[in-house]
Amino acid sequence: AQKITQTQPGMFVQEKEAVTLDCTYDTSDQSYGLFWYKQPSSGEMIFLIYQGSYDEQNATEGRYSLNFQKARKSANLVISASQLGDSAMYFCAMREATNFGNEKLTFGTGTRLTIIP
């Protein structure tokens, strides 16, 4: 089974509108975390936002917020007031502990977001 599922391969959104990128995850661990990364055409992965499994409030970072629904195992990214510069690939990733106690990130397949002027 996929640990991270992103069901939207691509999305087109009008500039200044809000957009929600979906992410569901699968884990039996109690302690884990969810990241969202942005990957522009230059290729570098840029950290956007993080939500820990024990965090009671949804994470927010500027125009980014994470809609965390633990019971449904979803961690959707919401971008408010989208800008042309938001056009990129977006990846959801989950951090877990391995059997050796180190941290491991598992990424989804990504969503390509295109902002239309």
Add this chain to the structure above:
Amino acid sequence: EAGVAQSPRYKIIEKRQSVAFWCNPISGHATLYWYQQILGQGPKLLIQFQNNGVVDDSQLPKDRFSAERLKGVDSTLKIQPAKLEDSAVYLCASSLVGSFTSSYNEQFFGPGTRLTVL
């Protein structure tokens, strides 16, 4: 603060040839990761170093891939011999620590090396 450096940015080789990628992590970061990102997929961890020791190489195809991190700083990833399916972007990342703790441990990524195997 300088970010994670990688070279080369692009490489084109014939199948069965060998290739090496270099990564210089952020100064002071003990943990270094190599990821493989095939077109249309998310990055997949190949190997994780803590200082100069290997922590996790469970997804590294050891018959053809090798990696080292001498002196716990720079790292090289080698493929020998390359196959067509090795065409991908190879991302290097680093973080302060690699152990799983209650607070998150941000991984900082380099620009990647795009490998094309013909």
